Amino acid sequence: MSAEGAQIVVCPQGPLILRGDFEILDAEGEAVPTSRETVALCRCGSSAIKPFCDGTHKLKKFEMPRD
Amino acid sequence: MELPEDRGRISESLFEVLRTYDPDVDLSGLEHEAFKVLDSEDILHSEDIQIVLFVLYELHYRGFDGIDARWEWNPPLLGLRAKIEEQFEARLRQIAGDPSFSLGSxxxxxxxxxxxxxxxxxxxxxxxxxxxxxxxxxxxxxxxxxxxxxxxxxxxxxxxxxxxxxxxxxxxxxxxxxxxxxxxxxxxxxxxxxxxxxxxxxxxxxxxxxxxxxxxxxxxxxxxxxxxxxxxxxxxxxxxxxxxxxxxxxxxxxxxxxxxxxxxxxxxxxxxxxxxxxxxxxxxxxxxxxxxxxxxxxxxxxxxxxxxxxxxxxxxxxxxxxxxxxxxxxxxxxxxxxxxxx
Structure with missing residues (x-):
């Protein structure tokens, strides 16, 4: 897998922004299709379009896990 | 697109002017008229003024069929737009309220x-x-x-x-x-x-x-x-x-x-x-x-x-x-x- 140069931005109370050279695979190892070069990955668990974010965290008042 | 229909006396006069290019057009009378319209109308709901603004801005995007492209940078026309914009901005600031923020990261x-x-x-x-x-x-x-x-x-x-x-x-x-x-x-x-x-x-x-x-x-x-x-x-x-x-x-x-x-x-x-x-x-x-x-x-x-x-x-x-x-x-x-x- 060629993930060299990929970057993940952890958005407080929000998704993970993934940009660069990446590939997203499902549990069967199949590529999850996406048409965009930068994606937002759901972190709150409530998105209707997982693994991508659909903004629902804003309605759920999602707080990221703390140490 | 075609130049839209006018919605009042300002747009009527202006759209008539736009049909024939005139680099030295005198729009001072129209400017005065526009201010009179805005004395009695809220600029956000003024059909006449908003269609004028739309047309003036659209000259910078794709223009209008049959309307001379040189109007985009015509000084009197830009002057008229600037005068209307002063009022537009004042009204926008009014409905927006004072900007509320604190500086940070x-x-x-x-x-x-x-x-x-x-x-x-x-x-x-x-x-x-x-x-x-x-x-x-x-x-x-x-x-x-x-x-x-x-x-x-x-x-x-x-x-x-x-x-x-x-x-x-x-x-x-x-x-x-x-x-x-x-x-x-x-x-x-x-x-x-x-x-x-x-x-x-x-x-x-x-x-x-x-x-x-x-x-x-x-x-x-x-x-x-x-x-x-x-x-x-x-x-x-x-x-x-x-x-x-x-x-x-x-x-x-x-x-x-x-x-x-x-x-x-x-x-x-x-x-x-x-x-x-x-x-x-x-x-x-x-x-x-x-x-x-x-x-x-x-x-x-x-x-x-x-x-x-x-x-x-x-x-x-x-x-x-x-x-x-x-x-x-x-x-x-x-x-x-x-x-x-x-």
Whole structure:
């Protein structure tokens, strides 16, 4: 897998922004299709379009896990 | 597009002038007349003044069939626009309220913009479309949106050469996606064309201009005003941030509404695309674009939050106009005639 140069931005109370050279695979190892070069990955668990974010965290008042 | 029909004595005189190019045209009388109109009318709801502003701005985008392109930089015409803009800006500042913010990191800016977007308690057109709208109201909704969505992202592109650094990279990342990432046919404006055609509507830019009320024109004129003035580059960035932050959840509702009415892909593609795209864009616009600009130059914060607050205020007025009309069982269009292709 060629993930060299990929970057993940952890958005407080929000998704993970993934940009660069990446590939997203499902549990069967199949590529999850996406048409965009930068994606937002759901972190709150409530998105209707997982693994991508659909903004629902804003309605759920999602707080990221703390140490 | 064709030059639209006039809506009063200012637009009537101006559109007549525009038909024959005259580099030395004297518009001082018209300027005086415009001020008289604005003495008695709210500029946001003045049909005459908003159609004039729309036409003056459109000269900088794609112009009008048969209208001399040199008008774009004609000094008397620019002078007239500047005078109207002074009043437009004053009114926008009034409805936006004083910019409210505290300076901090890019993340601090994003947090404040997200809070502003979530506090936006304007009437929800998206909830109405999702649950109640008829096909006719869904068509009206698309007509209102079309005057921006058929040139989606263009007003914000004016800011690109006016920015540097992190903010510029962020804007480019968003705009690249808006314009379909280089794939012909995938521009968001083109997805919107497909949606319109799916409901039997004409997808040519400006096809429904005569049906759009002043407040709808004011919302797109505000974007052009912010975009065309380097002084307000922060405001167009703030506008984009709020626009993106109030997009993914409403677009999911629009998609549900259009499916409830019996439509599916490709009609709903535009909305589905924006659910995923704007969940990305809102993060970039809030933190890297708006936040990045303020981190680079804190003096721009006032303009950013003015743009963001004005975007919320205008959006609430546009939404209220549509919901009030529909609530009374009336059309929200300026003319109730609906042009529908067979």
């Amino acid at each position: 890019a993340q601090d800016t994003a947090r404040q913009l997200f809070a502003l977007a979530s506090a936006d308690d304007g009437p929800s057109v998206s909830t109405y479309i999702s649950r109640h709208a008829t096909v006719e109201q869904a068509r009206e909704f698309l007509m209102h949106k079309s005057i921006y969505q058929l040139k989606e992202a263009d007003p914000h592109s004016w800011a690109i050469p006016r920015l540097t650094g992190r903010g510029k990279s962020a804007l480019m990342e968003i705009q690249f996606d808006e314009y379909g990432a280089g794939r012909p046919g995938a521009m968001h404006s083109e997805l919107f064309e497909t949606t319109m055609r799916g409901l039997g509507l004409d997808s040519e830019f400006g096809a429904y201009i005569e049906s759009l009320p002043a407040i709808t024109l004011a919302s797109v004129n505000m974007m052009s005003f912010f975009g065309l003035h380097r002084r307000l580059r922060g405001s167009i960035a703030g506008h984009l941030a709020i626009y993106e932050m109030t997009s993914s959840i409403p677009n999911a509702r629009y998609a549900r509404g259009f499916r409830r009415l019996g439509f599916d892909s490709p009609v709903t593609d535009y909305f589905d695309e924006h659910v995923e795209a704007d969940a990305v864009h809102e993060q970039i616009a809030g933190r890297d674009l708006a936040g990045g600009l303020i981190e680079q130059d804190p003096s721009i914060a006032e303009a950013v939050f003015f743009g963001a607050q004005a975007a919320c205020a205008i959006d609430a007025l546009v939404g209220a106009h549509q919901l009030e009309a529909w609530g009374r069982g009336r059309s929200s269009l300026r003319q109730p005639k609906v042009k529908v292709e067979a």
